[in-house]
Amino acid sequence: MSADVKSNLQIINDKIRQVEKKSGRAEGSVKLMAVSKFHPAEDVIAAINEGQLLFGENRVQEAGEKFPAIFEQFPSAELHMIGSLQSNKVKNAVKIASCIESVDRISLMDEIEKQCAKIEKTISVFFEVHTGEESKSGFESEEEVEKALSLCAQGKYPHIIPRGFMTMAPFTEDKTLVRKSFVTLRELSERMKAKFPQFDMPELSMGMSGDFEIAIEEGSTLVRVGTAIFGERDYSK
Numbered sequence: 001m002s003a004d005v006k007s008n009l010q011i012i013n014d015k016i017r018q019v020e021k022k023s024g025r026a027e028g029s030v031k032l033m034a035v036s037k038f039h040p041a042e043d044v045i046a047a048i049n050e051g052q053l054l055f056g057e058n059r060v061q062e063a064g065e066k067f068p069a070i071f072e073q074f075p076s077a078e079l080h081m082i083g084s085l086q087s088n089k090v091k092n093a094v095k096i097a098s099c100i101e102s103v104d105r106i107s108l109m110d111e112i113e114k115q116c117a118k119i120e121k122t123i124s125v126f127f128e129v130h131t132g133e134e135s136k137s138g139f140e141s142e143e144e145v146e147k148a149l150s151l152c153a154q155g156k157y158p159h160i161i162p163r164g165f166m167t168m169a170p171f172t173e174d175k176t177l178v179r180k181s182f183v184t185l186r187e188l189s190e191r192m193k194a195k196f197p198q199f200d201m202p203e204l205s206m207g208m209s210g211d212f213e214i215a216i217e218e219g220s221t222l223v224r225v226g227t228a229i230f231g232e233r234d235y236s237k
């Protein structure tokens, strides 16, 4: 195992509690997702043994190779898909994930609905929104997000439960830009929650290893942390 998962988890959880407190957030209002992409199942199991149950993966194939065996051993473990998702991967994604956080287009919702209907599963989704200059994923405009929610409200997606919003801040040293991106998502989510009160959408998935403190200050309810828990990813594998 490459990183000391146990002590890293302790450090991150302590930091989350500290920033919650400092920024006036309720204790425990921020959940931690351990992003295990490019790390082996044994690292995931090490994290589970420390009480970490929520994981995130980018690629359906990798998640499909790793997680079914983990779920068998640890039924309370949970997986969210967080990477941009091709429609032909949805069938396998909805089998293993409890939530798709990277919903970035209406055609993807059509496919999620179709595949979930087949296996009679309802799935939670977050709407991923493009909030920073450099990142490329996510709905491009608020109008598009609103359209997606309108379709949900019209009953077009009975197997999809909107639960919140997700974004990736731009990869920059400029903390002002990072913060701006998180504020943009929070404000958009407030407007959508007001427009669609029939949906319970409390989640704001924002913040990664390098910027989760700022994200918590700006209202994140779910931080997605990979490197700071599992160490650097080896992309050559």
Ligand SMILES: *Cc1c(COP(=O)(O)O)cnc(C)c1O
Binding pocket: 035, 037, 058, 082, 083, 168, 207, 208, 209, 210, 224, 225, 226, 227, 228
């Ligand atoms: C990889 C990834 C993360 C984790 O990034 P780290 O910098 O390793 O913490 C979070 N969110 C998404 C969408 C990712 O792709």
